[in-house]
Amino acid sequence: MAIMDTFARTAGQHERLARLGELADRFMADAHAADGENRISEGFVRALRDIGYPGWPVPRERGGQGMTVYEMVLYQERIAQGDPATALGMGWHVSVLSDVVQRRPWPDEMLDRIFEDTVKRGALINKMASEAVTGSPSRGGKPATYAVRVPGGYRIHGRKTFSTFAPVLDYFIVTAVLRDTGELTEFLIPAGAEGMTIEPTWDMVGMRGTASHDLVLDGVLVPGEARALETTKQVHAPNPFLLHVPACYLGIALAARREALKFAASYQPNSLERPILYTPNVGQLLGEMDLALTAARHFLYAVAAKYDEGTYDPDVYPAEMAAAKSFAVQTAIAVVDKALRITGAHGLAMRHPLQRLYRDVRFGLSNPPMDDVTMRLLAQRAIREAEAMR
DSSP states (O other): OOOSOOOOOSHHHHHHHHHHHHHHHHTHHHHHHHHHHTSOOHHHHHHHHHTTGGGTTSOGGGTSOOOOHHHHHHHHHHHHHHOHHHHHHHHHHHHHHHHHHHHOOSOHHHHHHHHHHHHHTOOOEEEEOOBTTTBOGGGTOOOSOEEEEETTEEEEEEEEEEETTGGGOSEEEEEEEETTTOOEEEEEEETTOTTEEEEOOOOOSSOGGGOOEEEEEEEEEEEGGGBOOOOOOOOOSSOGGGGHHHHHHHHHHHHHHHHHHHHHHHOOOTTOSSOGGGSHHHHHHHHHHHHHHHHHHHHHHHHHHHHHTTOOOTTTHHHHHHHHHHHHHHHHHHHHHHHHHHHGGGGGSTTSHHHHHHHHHGGGGGSSSOHHHHHHHHHHHHHHHHHHTO
């Protein structure tokens, strides 16, 4: 079902968006069941694999769609309207794979294999950087996971937390410190590697369907080429595909708006002649929701388009990306709250989708960048501007 403006610009975007929307709506009920059972909606993941979505970030000359940042925001937002947890898990795959496409950290033969696997089989990949002892890797903590050089490669030891989609991943990019040099590096590890286990630790109040369990590495052996190569390519901005995060949470807000509209159009106490949809206070809440959503969505899509069009300032863009994420999450939280004001206690029933959306949307505060980082980036930009006025 279409919700507000889709922001699709081309016939191809409209067609792909419609396919994703049909799947998101079809698996909406399973998303709710998966939350209750604390599991991944594997049927939805399989359906996304079947249409080739995991391979869309791969360049066209390698068989993919060459998905742009703008398109990624468009598609991820729509997936999240049906299943926020699957959207977040698939979003991390999309952003990590897109970063691999740009950085090319492994030999060409290995990259060819990854690209082919994602295009033909829908293979999934994610980066494992978080650890209990370091907190968020965006804060600069050095991993306790370490790698030891051995004949033919490396053995890796450690434990990673927040390993989103771990049970369905085909490749894990693991950050580790080389024991002999102290150098921080990355390793590509295929699923099922000897010494790798997934410990089912994910028991959170929200985003339960991401299955972000602990990844345990007990001397996992990888060949030398599994280590990421040093790159001399200058990086002008953070991975712009991290905008999948705000896209996911705006998708949650749009889903909450949908549920509020459905309820308001059908709920009619016997004290009213018409459903509550037509009452002034509900109209006020709906107007506030749409005003906030319109502003946040236009902001996010503009920031995404700026990267694709190459019109961004590399000194300013990181702050713009961070601002788009913070504004989107703050908006999403406020919209879901207003939706619950419309439904009242009905929306808090465990059978109702709104209570799940309320729990899921809170996780946006814990996805990077955090709000304090955003405010620091914006403040630093303002300080530089003030200094230039002297």
